[in-house]
Amino acid sequence: MSVAWAFDAILAGTVLGVAAWIVVARETFAAVAGFIAYGLLLALVWVRLAAPDVALTEAAIGGGVTGVLLLGAAARLRGGATVPDVWPAAPLRLVAGALCTVIAAALAAVVLLLPEPAPTLAPQAAAALPATGLGNPVTGVLMAYRALDTLLEKVVLVLALIGVWSLAQDASWGGVPGPQGRAARAPDALVFLARLLPPVGIVVAVYLLWLGADEPGGAFQGGALLAAMWILMMMAGLAASPAVSDRRLRLALVVGPAVFLAIGLAGFFSAGAFLAYPEPWAKPLIVLVEAAKIVSVAAALALLVAGPPQRSPR
Amino acid sequence: MILDLFSLLAIAAGGFFFLAGTVGLLRFPDPLTRLHALTKADNLGLGLVVLGLLPRVDWPQGGLKLIVVWLLVLLTGATVGQLVARVAQRPGPRP
């Protein structure tokens, strides 16, 4: 299969090239643009590795949400201008480079020296899947076998958001994210895009959520896509960033982990263990948790990008 | 068999447009002209690739999804082109 080999080689080379470029880029803005390209390119790598779920998440988070987060951070640090960084001293850079190389080599060795066939639980996971009513083994792992990890991840997301909010000054606690003087009108093209994309984005996000039970997809990917759409609307001025003390916002953030936790606790009585699902109800409960999850993930990610409150509450 | 040939021809034509777009990207002297090469030629290349892949998917979901992808890229490409052109036209020495 030499064509496949050539394709993989070119893909790997491109990814490494972009990564190297990001590291040596002189301006933060250029590095962020490269990072976004890198995230979108990694989605291709994941598809090539037969992991479409991860590809969806990588495109949404790496190529979308994190990229914009970095953009906002860079702008905040430099007041919006794209001036070159101050580079750290040469010995420090050398040590950092050596450390990174050692870690990369160790990871490569671990992956390449795996015994063939690599030890895996995939057959057992697939065999137990019909009991959950799901068709997608990734969702089965996330929501049934390792549901505890997923629950804790959702809580961590909320905690991270609280951490970001805690960076606000006392005067603007409870206020609205976003800098003070953002009175300039967004360009018409951006407003058009912000009117065109979110409806499509919402449909695709719900489609991904629904699809996640049996095909690659899921609540996290859908939530990240929804967050991207909301951020777009906030950029274009079509949606105001909500104040962090807004009750409905806090409810939206909490509903995902809360529903998950409630169903988990109910598992004590209905199926005998925390986060256990009674067998005929497994799929409806999982879908319910995913539906609550998508709201929380979307809200949390969008607000993480919006940043700490900077204007006092109205 | 005929459909396979049609697919290959359409995809080859799409590849040709990608080539044209990339040549433009590499050789045009100015960000605006490079933007033009990128958004117009690559979009058309993608459209032809989608056209070539349509006979290979099951209708209606697969085909509709492909067409939606292409329409999205077309619409957003045009809009993003506008936005990037505004950035390109700003005066002043930006790095």
Place this chain on the structure above:
Amino acid sequence: MPRRAAPAMADLLLAAACFVLVMVALGLVRILRGPTVADRIMAAQLLGTGGIATLLLIGAATGMPAAVDVALALALLAAFASAALAYGTEGPDDPGATDRG
């Protein structure tokens, strides 16, 4: 793309995907080197079109229908990223930020 393509067809589709990927790589080299800010923003757009074409071709070659879903998400997100990059560079004192665009 429900059925895995016949081996000859799969190879051809994969070769087409390879070709588009090479185009994307060449474009990236030019774009990331490009001196102006506008050039850098085009990286997201390039991956939006070329990357999606590559994805669709790989999906057809290896019989992975989920690749179309990833392409759909990629289309939305590449547009979003391009818009964020373009708008994110406009400061409040920019002449372009206050006209009707």
